[in-house]
Amino acid sequence: xxxxxxxxxxxxxxxxxxxxxxxxxxxxxxxxxxxxxxxxxxxxxxxxxxxxxxxxxxxxxxxxxxxxxxxxxxxxxxxxxxxxxxxxxxxxxxxxxxxxxxxxxxxxxxxxxxxxxxxxxxxxxxxxxxxxxxxxxxxxxxxxxxxxxxxxxxxxxxxxxxxxxxxxxxxxxxxxxxxxxxxxxxxxxxxxxxxxxxxxxxxxxxxxxxxxxxxxxxxxxxxxxxxxxxxxxxxxxxxxxxxxxxxxxxxxxxxxxxxxxxxxxxxxxxxxxxxxxxxxxxxxxxxxxxxxxxxxxxxxxxxxxxxxxxxxxxxxxxxxxxxxxxxxxxxxxxxxxxxxxxxxxxxxxxxxxxxxxxxxxxxxxxxxxxxxxxxxxxxxxxxxxxxxxxxxxxxxxxxxxxxxxxxxxxxxxxxxxxxxxxxxxxxxxxxxxxxxxxxxxxxxxxxxxxxxxxxxxxxxxxxxxxxxxxxxxxxxxxxxxxxxxxxxxxxxxx
Ligand code: NAD
Numbered sequence: 001x002x003x004x005x006x007x008x009x010x011x012x013x014x015x016x017x018x019x020x021x022x023x024x025x026x027x028x029x030x031x032x033x034x035x036x037x038x039x040x041x042x043x044x045x046x047x048x049x050x051x052x053x054x055x056x057x058x059x060x061x062x063x064x065x066x067x068x069x070x071x072x073x074x075x076x077x078x079x080x081x082x083x084x085x086x087x088x089x090x091x092x093x094x095x096x097x098x099x100x101x102x103x104x105x106x107x108x109x110x111x112x113x114x115x116x117x118x119x120x121x122x123x124x125x126x127x128x129x130x131x132x133x134x135x136x137x138x139x140x141x142x143x144x145x146x147x148x149x150x151x152x153x154x155x156x157x158x159x160x161x162x163x164x165x166x167x168x169x170x171x172x173x174x175x176x177x178x179x180x181x182x183x184x185x186x187x188x189x190x191x192x193x194x195x196x197x198x199x200x201x202x203x204x205x206x207x208x209x210x211x212x213x214x215x216x217x218x219x220x221x222x223x224x225x226x227x228x229x230x231x232x233x234x235x236x237x238x239x240x241x242x243x244x245x246x247x248x249x250x251x252x253x254x255x256x257x258x259x260x261x262x263x264x265x266x267x268x269x270x271x272x273x274x275x276x277x278x279x280x281x282x283x284x285x286x287x288x289x290x291x292x293x294x295x296x297x298x299x300x301x302x303x304x305x306x307x308x309x310x311x312x313x314x315x316x317x318x319x320x321x322x323x324x325x326x327x328x329x330x331x332x333x334x335x336x337x338x339x340x341x342x343x344x345x346x347x348x349x350x351x352x353x354x355x356x357x358x359x360x361x362x363x364x365x366x367x368x369x370x371x372x373x374x375x376x377x378x379x380x381x382x383x384x385x386x387x388x389x390x391x392x393x394x395x396x397x398x399x400x401x402x403x404x405x406x407x408x409x410x411x412x413x414x415x416x417x418x419x420x421x422x423x424x425x426x427x428x429x430x431x432x433x434x435x436x437x438x439x440x441x442x443x444x445x446x447x448x449x450x451x452x453x454x455x456x457x458x459x460x461x462x463x464x465x466x467x468x469x470x471x472x473x474x475x476x477x478x479x480x481x482x483x484x485x486x487x488x489x490x491x492x493x494x
Contacts, residue, residue, distance in 0.1 A: 004098070004105045004327050005091035011043035011191050014215050016052065017201055019059035020208025025052055025215065033189060036102035036335040037325040039373030043100075045187045047216035053182075053223045056212035060153040060180040061229040063209025068150045068178040076126050079176050081204035083119045086112070089199050093192060097164060098326035100189040102334040102375070103288050105327055114459070115168040115196070121459040121478065122172035129481045130177055142493045148485035150178030152231040155224040157245065159237040160186035160337055161291045161397075163193045169463060169476040170234045174484045175210055182212045182230070184220055186237075188337055225249055232256060232483065236293075236476070238395070239422070239468050246471035257472035257483055259293070259465060261395040262424035266296040266453060267412040267439070270306045272429035274313060277451060282317045284427070284453025286379045289336050290399040293469075294425045294447060294454045298385070298392060299403045300412045307405045311383060315360050318379035318401070324368050335368075335375040336398055342375040345398030349380055352391040352402070357382035363399060387419045395422065409435055417444045423466030425455050446470060 013030065015022040025046035032041035048056075067075075086093065090112055097108035132147040154174050158166045167183055174181050185193035197213045200206060214220055224230050225248045232255035235245040239260035249256035266281055268274065284296035299314065301307035326334035336342050346364050353359060363378025377399055385391050385402040392402055406412045416426045427449035428439040436450045446465035449455030457463050457477065464475030474483040 004329070005095040007095045007099045009042065013044040013046060014190050014194050016048060016056070016215055017197055017211065017213040018052065018056045019212070020201065022198065025049065027052070031187065033100060033187075033191060034338065035099050036337050036375045037099070037327070038371055039339070039375060043191055045190055045215050047187070048214045048220050050219075050223050053214050053216075053220050054227065056182045056214050057153055057224065057227050057229050059209040060182050060212050063207060064150070064152050064180045067180055067207060067210050072126050072130070075176050075178065076123055078204055078206055079119055079123045079172055082172065082200050082206070083116055083123070085199050085203045086116050086119065086196065089196075093164060093196055095327065096192040096195055098334070100191040101160065101163060102326055102337055104331045104334050105329060107288055108326070111162055111165045114165040117459045118165070118168040118477065119172045122176045124460070125173065125478070125481050126176045129478070130485070132487075138491075142491060145490045145492075147488050147490065148177075148481075149488055151484065151486050152179060153229050154179055154181050154484065155221070155230050155233040156181050156183045157221055157233065157235045157237070158183070158185050158193070160188035161288065161293070163189050164196055166236050167193055169236070170480055171211060173480040177481065177484045179484050180210050182214060182224060184214050184216060184224070187215065187217045190215055221245065222248065225252055225254060230254065234476070234480070234483070235259065242471055243468070255483065257464075257474055257476065258470070259463070259476060260469050260471065261397075261422060262293045262295070262465065262469055263297050263393065263395050263420040263422040264295060264425040264427070264445070265298045265300050265412070265416045266427045267300040267302060267409070267429065268306055268310055269302050269409065269428065269430035269432065269435055271431040272306070273431060274310055274429075277429050278313050278317045280453040281314060281429070282321060282379070285401045286318060286321055286333050286399045287454070289333055289377070291336060291397055292454065294456055296401065296427070296453055297396060298415075299401050300415060301403070301405050302409060302412055303407065304405065307403075311360065311403065314401075315381055318361055318381060321379050323366055323376055323378050325371050325374065333379070333399065336377060337375070339375050341398065342377060345377060345396055345400060348391065348394070348396045348398070349382070349400060352382050352385070352389065355389045355391065356384065356386070357389060357391055357402065358384045360403075387415060393420050409438065413439065413442045417442075421468040424469035425449065425465075427453055427455060
């Protein structure tokens with residue numbers, strides 16, 4: 001078994017990377033960032049001032065002039081170094097994610113893998129998708145060519161739940177294509193992101209300004225979007241903020257892509273191999289303590305018989321899920337990210353019970369031996385949920401499964417398509433290829449899973465959602481090749 005790396009007990013006030021130099025913020029607005037497994041502060045996050053954000057953008061703008069002109073081979077070499085640097089700090093990065101976010105060390109290692117995969121895929125695009133097209137002799141003596149050009153500075157705004165993977169859905173792609181970025185991690189758990197960028201900056205020799213990093217929240221984001229030098233913004237976070245960022249970007253004439261929240265249904269047909277797939281279902285709902293945009297949120301047994309067979313097995317497996325401190329290798333579910341999240345999730349459960357849902361498993365008040373102040377919840381299951389309840393409509397973003405039975409597959413698809421405005425993921429468990437095909441075609445969600453509980457696209461596929469789970473046209477990961485470049489057409493006669 002791999003041994004988790006040692007972590008610091010306190011990371012102090014988080015710095016910002018501006019023009020190749022790590023510096024503190026002059027801001028008086030500062031908040032603590034925690035180890036949610038122990039419920040103790042492990043650092044502080046300043047909220048950058050307007051001047052600091054503008055200095056970062058100016059630096060990225062200046063860096064762009066040179067960076068966009070160096071050869072693609074040179075840029076790729078930097079990305080190979082980036083990959084090597086991240087690999088050499090693999091365990092340390094994983095441990096910091098667990099410490100600052102709370103997820104298990106196994107989940108954190110998975111996240112670091114995903115982060116590095118995005119660097120690898122970004123490298124591959126430099127030699128493939130970044131190429132333009134040429135057609136000779138479109139008329140006598142005339143050839144036409146289209147080239148993809150970098151645009152300039154991009155703002156990259158990321159959420160708390162994947163502090164390493166989500167920034168890397170964007171940063172390596174922008175950088176290899178010749179753009180420069182100002183990255184703003186979540187103020188909730190900025191330590192892993194800041195640490196990764198520090199390793200890259202100090203050990204890969206990346207020129208100053210290609211990647212800048214600022215700390216903060218709303219004001220920082222608004223300053224970035226309003227700044228003329230910023231050509232576009234990528235956002236991942238909750239739907240209300242995604243919508244706001246998208247609108248703001250539109251107002252300022254910027255290109256934007258904004259991934260929002262989710263309310264994902266996991267549908268189980270009567271012919272599903274329940275015994276084989278219960279672990280995948282449990283992991284979908286309770287892995288990462290339910291804090292994944294691709295987490296199951298509503299469990300949908302089709303028919304009373306399936307309901308009867310499924311619930312006992314699902315609840316038993318959920319009850320066996322080992323909740324604990326994420327650094328303990330045996331832990332299967334860590335805490336949720338903040339005390340406020342824990343209280344909000346407990347409030348949703350309370351309201352659900354008041355609305356008439358039946359508690360099958362109650363994870364509130366879950367204690368973990370040795371960690372009395374951690375923000376722990378156990379897997380929670382509410383049965384007899386109806387489509388009109390808030391439990392069925394609102395994103396909870398915690399380890400809570402709401403069970404809604406439907407009569408048939410059409411009813412389940414109708415539930416997915418009508419009960420919420422989210423459309424991030426929908427999964428079906430079945431042995432019937434025809435049902436799987438119908439589901440994949442009719443469920444109005446951006447990511448469809450068949451016989452798996454987390455339909456996460458690999459880095460060389462796009463990552464987006466539908467309806468209120470996504471605002472924009474081009475998605476994250478591979479689609480950013482077009483998002484981060486502009487097409488120019490050259491028609492020449494010789
Ligand atoms: P959040 O919306 O609270 O914050 C996301 C980012 O926006 C942070 O960097 C934050 O500082 C910034 N921000 C917050 N308020 C802002 C405002 N008013 N204006 C501008 N910027 C603002 O999200 P979170 O709690 O960090 O992350 C959880 C959410 O992210 C969930 O809803 C989850 O579903 C979603 N998420 C979606 C995807 C996806 O691909 N669809 C992936 C991961 C997470």
